[in-house]
Amino acid sequence: MTATTAAPEHLPGSGRARLARLAQRQGALVILVAAVLVSTFVFDSFGTAGNLTNIALQASFLAVVALGMTFVIMSGGIDLSVGSVFALGGVLAAWGAQHGTWAALLVPLTVCGAIGLVQGLVIARGGLPPFIVTLAGLLFARGLLLLISDEGATTYKVPAGSAFRELAQGGFLGIGYPIWIVLAAFAAGGLVLHRTSYGSTVLAVGGQEDAADLMGLPVARTKLVTYTMSGVLAGFGGLLMASYTSSGVTVLGVGMELEVISAVVLGGTLLTGGAGTVLGSLVGVLLLQVIRNVINQVGSLNSNWQAVISGTILLIVVTVQRWLATVERR
Amino acid sequence: MNRATSPRHWRILASSAVVLGLALTGCTNPGEQDQAAAPSGDGGGDGQVVKESSGEDCTLEDYGAEKLDLANAVVGFSQSEPDTAAFRAAETKSIREAADAAGVERLLVTNANNELPKQIADIQNMLSQGAEFLIVAPVNSDGLDPALDAAKQKGVPVLTIDRKVTNTHCEDYVAFLGSDFYEQGRRAADAMNEATGGEAKVAILLGSSGNNVTDDRNSGFKEQVAAEYPGLEIVAEQTANFARDEGQSVAEQLLQSNPDITAIYAHNDEMALGAVTAVQAAGKQPGTDVKIVSIDGTRNAVQAIVDGNINAVIESNPRFGPLAFETAEKFFAGEAIPEDVIIEDDEYNQDNAEAELGNAF
Structure with a gap:
């Protein structure tokens, strides 16, 4: 079991293989640091405290969702429903805010968690492919959103003076609460992955599901927890966004699942499951946000360059991952 | 061993979907699309004419902003949808040309690709790059609050075009220019x-x-x-x-x-x-x-x-540039600007289409 899990760097292995593993894990971090350094020198307004906290704040919504997706992908699955669930969470939070702060927090987390739970049940117990199940979830959540918002025509507003607004608009030490929340959530995620049996089971399931099953690991329960958490976190991301924008915007989250998946993969988590880091996903999210910011800094560049550049980097990362995997095996 | 092989398929599907999806993000928007029509490169000088104005007036003093000479200013334009739509292409082009004509020092242009979070980021980004006046084509009527708040804090006036926001007039934005x-x-x-x-x-x-x-x-x-x-x-x-x-x-x-x-x-x-x-x-x-x-x-x-x-x-006239800069100049000169400035839209029919073809976008 430990062979596929917690701390592969303690394993014996050739220097080359170790280097390959390091590159796989920290590749995105190197690109991120380089991009930030270069941009700071080239653009006057990039390295300002205001701009950097903006980048962090804007990345935090995606980051929350990416945390759940990281565990899903490490378990060998995929969750395509997160974009719709994110939007649904936001609409439910803004709706709930009319009835008090607790409703704004609990309603979206409960509903989105339930969607994740049902998906997890069908995947774990029914043995259906996550791609199809969560695709159904994507349609279901978006449909539910349109139903409760009068086909998207009604946008619920968070009442002025509601404490719920503070959650994403307030801050501590000049840094917005969402950034603190993301830091705490990722620290917790790292602990869960490396220090709990659930974390090691996730990696084992993603590495070799049949073997994990034969070893008597709780495969089904682990998947159930993973998809439920992904639903909860996607809903939580939407909830934060509702607090940030003071409204339950109905047009959010379209195509977001792809952005989240690419951030996770950029961060070094293998799309085939079984390996990955929590911190890497945070780096992946930041990298996407920095690319977007830099393209705005250039000013004259068409904003579609962002998609072109992100797509290219992703393609390179996936190709390198594949190549490194063969180096490791040798 | 079906279970071992079937996940392979969707994994390949998933990875190709991710790569494709990234390249295509922004192409799936519910707004007005025009994939085929080539944005006009020539002619098309059909400027906008104000049809009616309504709502309360807003002056520079009411808004609490400072006087600004557009000729030496940094101006930001936040476009909402991709320029693949002819309407959007014509709108962006018109803003660029009007900015040139007004002689602004620097025009920053961003495109939110129909994503509200990106538009918020775009606007904050332009503010940190020193934008002193903002023209915004909102992605959505609600939810731009963080961006508008940031502009307010920096004392940067915001003019919205083609879609109205639900925020407070003369506090969060100067005016709305658009069609009825x-x-x-x-x-x-x-x-x-x-x-x-x-x-x-x-x-x-x-x-x-x-x-x-x-x-x-x-x-x-x-x-x-x-x-x-x-x-x-x-x-x-x-x-x-x-x-x-x-x-x-x-x-x-x-x-x-x-x-x-x-x-x-x-x-x-x-x-x-x-x-x-x-x-x-x-x-x-x-x-x-x-x-x-x-x-x-x-x-x-x-x-x-x-x-x-x-x-x-x-x-539905997309050429907001001249009217937007004219409105801005009036505003900074201390004139009162009404909340809604509704433009006059033309009509093309079998009698005038041939003669007016140059005005189409």
Whole structure:
């Protein structure tokens, strides 16, 4: 079991293989640091405290969702429903805010968690492919959103003076609460992955599901927890966004699942499951946000360059991952 | 061992979907699309004329902003949807040209690709790059609060164009410049009456649902028909999401199930152009057997009027540049600006299409 899990760097292995593993894990971090350094020198307004906290704040919504997706992908699955669930969470939070702060927090987390739970049940117990199940979830959540918002025509507003607004608009030490929340959530995620049996089971399931099953690991329960958490976190991301924008915007989250998946993969988590880091996903999210910011800094560049550049980097990362995997095996 | 192999398939699917999806992000937007029409590079000097102004006035003093000389200012423009739509391309181009004409020191242009979070980031980004005046084409009427708050904190006035925000006037934004979509619908009904001679069975191709443009263009049309034209009977309405391909397939289905349809009203030109093809496929002559009226004023649609395939197009003028900078200059000179500045939209029909083709976008 430990062979596929917690701390592969303690394993014996050739220097080359170790280097390959390091590159796989920290590749995105190197690109991120380089991009930030270069941009700071080239653009006057990039390295300002205001701009950097903006980048962090804007990345935090995606980051929350990416945390759940990281565990899903490490378990060998995929969750395509997160974009719709994110939007649904936001609409439910803004709706709930009319009835008090607790409703704004609990309603979206409960509903989105339930969607994740049902998906997890069908995947774990029914043995259906996550791609199809969560695709159904994507349609279901978006449909539910349109139903409760009068086909998207009604946008619920968070009442002025509601404490719920503070959650994403307030801050501590000049840094917005969402950034603190993301830091705490990722620290917790790292602990869960490396220090709990659930974390090691996730990696084992993603590495070799049949073997994990034969070893008597709780495969089904682990998947159930993973998809439920992904639903909860996607809903939580939407909830934060509702607090940030003071409204339950109905047009959010379209195509977001792809952005989240690419951030996770950029961060070094293998799309085939079984390996990955929590911190890497945070780096992946930041990298996407920095690319977007830099393209705005250039000013004259068409904003579609962002998609072109992100797509290219992703393609390179996936190709390198594949190549490194063969180096490791040798 | 099915379980071992089947996940492979979707994993490959998933990874290709991610790569593809990234490259395509922004192409799937519910707004007005025009993939095929080439944005006009020449001519098209159809500037906007103010039709009416309403709402409370707002002055520089009320707004609490400082005087600014646009000629030496950094101005930011946040576009909402990709420039693949002819409307958006014409709008962005017009803002760029007007900024040049006004001699601004630097114009920052961003495109939110229809994502609200990106628009918020774009606006904050332009503020940190030193923008002193902002023109915003909002992605959504609600939810721009963080961006507008940031602008307020920096004392940067915001002018919204083509879509109105629900925030507080003269506190969060200076004014709204835009078309009256409801009026466009009413005028489309007038044009339909003209084209059909007052007797027709009309099918409506609706724009994307949950969109004020769709709602207003539809209710304006219907209310005008109910009030003035009893001979126009609305026999079907279906959404075609402002897209040409959907306009074509929906029109085909409608013509099949309702062969006696004699007129089609499309909420935008793209769907109307799709309908032209559908009518032809049904063995009928568009513009003659089935009259077609739409809204927008893209070059392809106006050309279709010249060719006799479309009967009339109500314009929705995207050239906000000159009016936006004129409004800004007045505002910074201390003049009062009304909350809503509604522009005059033209109409293209068989009488003027050929002469006015240069004004289409």
